[in-house]
Amino acid sequence: MSRSAHPAGPRHADVLPEGHYSAPPADLNVLDPKVWSQTVGRNADGVAHVGGLDVAALAEEFGTPAYFLDESDFRARCRAWAEAFGKDADVFYAGKAFLSRAVVRWLHEEGLNLDVCSGIELATALSAGMPAERIAFHGNNKSEEEIRRAVEVGVGRIVLDSFQEIVRVAHIAQSLGKRQRVQIRVTVGVEAHTHEFIATAHEDQKFGIALAGGQAAEAVRRALKLDGLELIGIHSHIGSQIFDMAGFEVSARRVVQLLADVRDEHGVELPEIDLGGGLGIAYTSDDDPREPHEIAKALNEIVTRECEAAGLRTPRISVEPGRAIVGPSAFTLYEVGTIKPLEGLRTYVSVDGGMSDNIRTALYDAEYSVALVSRTSDAEPMLVRVVGKHCESGDIVVRDAFLPADLAPGDLIAVPATGAYCRSMASNYNHALRPPVVAVRDGEARVIVRRETEEDLLRLDVG
Numbered sequence: 214m215s216r217s218a219h220p221a222g223p224r225h226a227d228v229l230p231e232g233h234y235s236a237p238p239a240d241l242n243v244l245d246p247k248v249w250s251q252t253v254g255r256n257a258d259g260v261a262h263v264g265g266l267d268v269a270a271l272a273e274e275f276g277t278p279a280y281f282l283d284e285s286d287f288r289a290r291c292r293a294w295a296e297a298f299g300k301d302a303d304v305f306y307a308g309k310a311f312l313s314r315a316v317v318r319w320l321h322e323e324g325l326n327l328d329v330c331s332g333i334e335l336a337t338a339l340s341a342g343m344p345a346e347r348i349a350f351h352g353n354n355k356s357e358e359e360i361r362r363a364v365e366v367g368v369g370r371i372v373l374d375s376f377q378e379i380v381r382v383a384h385i386a387q388s389l390g391k392r393q394r395v396q397i398r399v400t401v402g403v404e405a406h407t408h409e410f411i412a413t414a415h416e417d418q419k420f421g422i423a424l425a426g427g428q429a430a431e432a433v434r435r436a437l438k439l440d441g442l443e444l445i446g447i448h449s450h451i452g453s454q455i456f457d458m459a460g461f462e463v464s465a466r467r468v469v470q471l472l473a474d475v476r477d478e479h480g481v482e483l484p485e486i487d488l489g490g491g492l493g494i495a496y497t498s499d500d501d502p503r504e505p506h507e508i509a510k511a512l513n514e515i516v517t518r519e520c521e522a523a524g525l526r527t528p529r530i531s532v533e534p535g536r537a538i539v540g541p542s543a544f545t546l547y548e549v550g551t552i553k554p555l556e557g558l559r560t561y562v563s564v565d566g567g568m569s570d571n572i573r574t575a576l577y578d579a580e581y582s583v584a585l586v587s588r589t590s591d592a593e594p595m596l597v598r599v600v601g602k603h604c605e606s607g608d609i610v611v612r613d614a615f616l617p618a619d620l621a622p623g624d625l626i627a628v629p630a631t632g633a634y635c636r637s638m639a640s641n642y643n644h645a646l647r648p649p650v651v652a653v654r655d656g657e658a659r660v661i662v663r664r665e666t667e668e669d670l671l672r673l674d675v676g
């Protein structure tokens with residue numbers, strides 16, 4: 214855990230419960246640029262703004278809860294990744310983090326590629342004009358229909374995830390008179406999360422084909438024999454929210470070893486490797502993520518060194534960041550409803566959304582920050598738990614944080630770094646209407662995914 218359990222400073226209660234919180238920040242009104250997108254700040258009147266627009270006005274116009282996506286911030290991150298990796302590498306944005314047609318257009322304009330993992334993600338990408346050759350198609354259980362469509366439109370690569378799929382994709386490609394570019398996803402026996410990585414038996418999972426026991430080598434053997442496939446490389450993805458490059462180092466070393474084995478056995482040097490996504494972002498001020506240029510430098514060095522040692526030409530590298538691009542670019546805006554102080558414990562602050570718009574806290578025990586954004590306050594910090602309005606006690610948005618003690622119903626609070634895996638994992642639990650995504654840039658706001666309506670939900674109910 215990145216936060217200590219030793220609070221200090223003034224609070225609403227003398228005895229504080231255990232929790233993953235540090236001391237309250239010196240000034241609750243400060244919006245730490247580490248966790249907020251680049252254009253977020255406060256006006257002279259204390260109201261926060263994003264993309265040149267006041268959040269109170271945004272709430273008025275678009276309602277709450279709503280996700281606000283800072284387009285300039287998103288584009289700047291795309292550029293930072295593209296520049297860091299340069300012309301000899303490819304950056305694939307992982308669409309599972311958040312995908313919409315506007316986002317696809319931004320990616321296209323900024324020169325990024327796209328990783329999709331379902332037929333509908335593929336359809337979204339194509340409908341927004343992403344060239345098929347810049348799309349990678351992933352998934353551990355792609356349907357025949359999904360594969361057929363991907364091959365027909367000519368996706369740049371299909372990442373093969375099983376022995377069955379090697380044959381399936383080859384047959385479909387052949388039946389369409391095509392040769393499909395593919396990578397084989399391998400499990401390298403490394404699992405990395407946040408500050409740690411474990412190099413043990415993480416072959417015990419649904420993705421990929423294990424390097425262990427020669428399985429990946431066998432997959433290569435089979436793929437090289439099939440006319441419908443052009444095997445371009447090896448893919449490895451080791452986890453999520455990773456800060457420590459050591460896991461990538463082990464992964465790269467093992468993938469390069471496979472390339473060397475393939476060369477020795479088949480006389481073929483596979484030209485590409487993909488090291489996946491998983492790079493961490495700051496959800497709280499305690500997190501210290503790496504910059505894209507540091508990541509690119511580290512990965513390039515590792516791969517170059519390992520290839521030199523194995524006497525291989527350095528393959529073209531690709532990466533698939535999702536969270537690191539879109540995560541920090543958005544925040545969720547909520548209106549405060551019921552406030553319930555529990556003496557000696559904490560104050561429960563209920564908002565008009567919850568686990569239906571952010572399941573990550575309930576699902577992964579994820580940590581988030583929160584701030585009062587409709588005004589500033591000089592009141593003392595109070596320890597809060599921000600909860601939603603769902604019929605479940607685990608419906609927590611921010612487990613432990615501080616907000617000013619004069620917080621009142623009707624105030625607007627915002628949770629930063631909700632661009633990734635929040636709208637894309639949103640649900641209709643309790644028939645919640647999934648919130649809109651509003652893009653903001655240079656004083657203009659535009660709905661890019663609209664709010665669901667009662668009609669939308671009732672239309673599905675055809676019984």
Ligand code: LLP
Nearest residue numbers: 307450453454490491492533534535536634
């Ligand atoms: N490439 C592959 C093959 C992946 O499986 C993933 C994520 C990514 C790239 C992008 O990873 P990112 O850079 O966004 O961490 N729902 C979880 C994360 C699941 C990630 C699944 N795969 C969460 O909310 O933390």
